[in-house]
Amino acid sequence: MLILIAEDDELILKTVEHKLKKEGYEVLIARNGKEAIDVIKVTDVDLVISDIMMPFASGTEILAAMRSFGKKIPVIMLSGLGQEEVVLDAFNLGASDFMVKPFSPTELILRIKRLTAQM
Amino acid sequence: MMIGAVLFYGFYQYKSLKNKREWESLIDVRVSDAIVFSDEAGSSETEEFQSHSAGGSFRNLLLEKLVSSKKKFSGMAQDEIQRLFVNYGLYKEALENLNSKKPYVIAGGIQEVTAMKITESLPKVKQYLKHPAAQVYNEAQYAMVVFDGFNGLTFLSELETPLSDWQQLRLLGSLQKIPEVTYMSVETWLQSGNLSVVVFTLKLIKKFQMLSCYDQVKKLLDHSSENVRINAVQTLQILENDRTSEHFLETYPLQPVKVQLAVLKAMKHSNDKRYHDFFRLQLIHQHDVSLKMEAAQALFALGFSQSLKEIAENNAASQQIREIVKHVLQEKI
Numbered sequence: 391m392l393i394l395i396a397e398d399d400e401l402i403l404k405t406v407e408h409k410l411k412k413e414g415y416e417v418l419i420a421r422n423g424k425e426a427i428d429v430i431k432v433t434d435v436d437l438v439i440s441d442i443m444m445p446f447a448s449g450t451e452i453l454a455a456m457r458s459f460g461k462k463i464p465v466i467m468l469s470g471l472g473q474e475e476v477v478l479d480a481f482n483l484g485a486s487d488f489m490v491k492p493f494s495p496t497e498l499i500l501r502i503k504r505l506t507a508q509m
Numbered sequence: 510m511m512i513g514a515v516l517f518y519g520f521y522q523y524k525s526l527k528n529k530r531e532w533e534s535l536i537d538v539r540v541s542d543a544i545v546f547s548d549e550a551g552s553s554e555t556e557e558f559q560s561h562s563a564g565g566s567f568r569n570l571l572l573e574k575l576v577s578s579k580k581k582f583s584g585m586a587q588d589e590i591q592r593l594f595v596n597y598g599l600y601k602e603a604l605e606n607l608n609s610k611k612p613y614v615i616a617g618g619i620q621e622v623t624a625m626k627i628t629e630s631l632p633k634v635k636q637y638l639k640h641p642a643a644q645v646y647n648e649a650q651y652a653m654v655v656f657d658g659f660n661g662l663t664f665l666s667e668l669e670t671p672l673s674d675w676q677q678l679r680l681l682g683s684l685q686k687i688p689e690v691t692y693m694s695v696e697t698w699l700q701s702g703n704l705s706v707v708v709f710t711l712k713l714i715k716k717f718q719m720l721s722c723y724d725q726v727k728k729l730l731d732h733s734s735e736n737v738r739i740n741a742v743q744t745l746q747i748l749e750n751d752r753t754s755e756h757f758l759e760t761y762p763l764q765p766v767k768v769q770l771a772v773l774k775a776m777k778h779s780n781d782k783r784y785h786d787f788f789r790l791q792l793i794h795q796h797d798v799s800l801k802m803e804a805a806q807a808l809f810a811l812g813f814s815q816s817l818k819e820i821a822e823n824n825a826a827s828q829q830i831r832e833i834v835k836h837v838l839q840e841k842i
Binding site (some may be wrong): 399401402404409420490491494497 | 540546585644
């Protein structure tokens with residue numbers, strides 16, 4: 391299973407990447423929204439974990455781009471506190487789940503497993 | 510000579526920045542490994558990391574990064590970050606920062622001991638509540654609440670400086686619960702001469718729905734500060750009882766427009782259809798457009814859209830009123 395992580399915070403990116411690899415997932419990383427959109431366009435990823443606020447393109451813009459490419463991929467959004475409105479927009483655009491920072495990487499893995507079990 | 514000095518300085522700056530970036534990357538890997546592999550013995554520590562870990566600048570950066578990391582992760586990941594803090598003995602650096610003479614370093618030190626929950630530092634932090642620098646006393650106030658919850662708010666009784674809106678949000682956000690018997694302190698703060706303390710206390714009452722404070726809050730509808738009265742209205746709306754709307758109606762004619770607006774907004778949420786005539790009166794006879802608009806929105810929210818349509822189609826009503834009503838109807842449909 392191939393998972394794309396889109397996150398501009400290096401520590402979060404590295405931690406989630408290592409955690410996923412430890413769990414046996416294949417991982418691609420993007421350090422900004424535009425990079426993520428480029429990857430999604432040309433690669434068949436199975437799941438996306440995306441920060442909501444990122445340089446060049448936000449998490450909701452990634453969702454909108456996925457919709458325009460006709461790709462239906464489960465997306466878990468990572469949001470900060472007080473971003474409820476953006477989270478609602480993200481759900482309207484097809485996000486599958488979201489986690490608020492500070493978040494537990496272990497819980498993130500559990501959510502990924504739950505989501506992938508439904509696929 | 511001058512050119513040489515500039516070049517040297519430029520090179521020094523470049524070298525420091527390069528070092529910092531390399532160190533940040535090393536630290537990120539170390540923290541990430543600790544979170545993912547949960548290494549109590551520090552097995553994932555690289556030789557490079559080890560070679561730097563005794564240096565003062567590196568240790569300060571490590572401390573800074575651990576504090577910021579704690580804000581990114583929760584659960585077991587936070588425990589691992591705490592374990593790194595203990596294993597590297599960064600307690601000493603945090604306390605040194607707390608004892609610095611520079612306000613920004615002290616503020617950083619307070620953030621560090623707070624994030625790492627060093628309870629022994631609490632007496633020292635408490636002393637900084639009266640520090641002249643805002644960045645220091647703001648951090649100290651926040652730390653007191655993080656360490657002691659509601660009891661950490663006792664500084665409010667003597668607070669002379671204003672609590673900024675941001676600081677109020679931080680303090681409220683860090684309070685998860687309040688003890689059952691809090692009335693004495695809350696009553697004192699509501700009577701404070703520091704208006705920001707009164708406003709903060711109203712927000713506190715609102716957040717925790719402290720129904721027993723209703724009468725104290727109601728008295729504030731006569732407070733000399735308009736901002737306090739607006740916050741009192743918003744708090745009463747949350748503490749609402751059978752007589753709240755009556756209290757609002759009593760005070761309404763005595764208030765300036767901004768408070769009247771707050772009253773109309775609060776009454777709009779009461780869902781009480783008995784006040785149709787009151788809102789209609791405000792829509793037709795008030796001079797202020799914002800009050801007319803709010804009254805029209807209240808009528809719509811209470812389900813009187815038919816009544817609004819009649820006004821919109823009534824040529825006897827003024828052009829202004831008909832436009833307001835049409836605007837509200839269009840906005841809501």
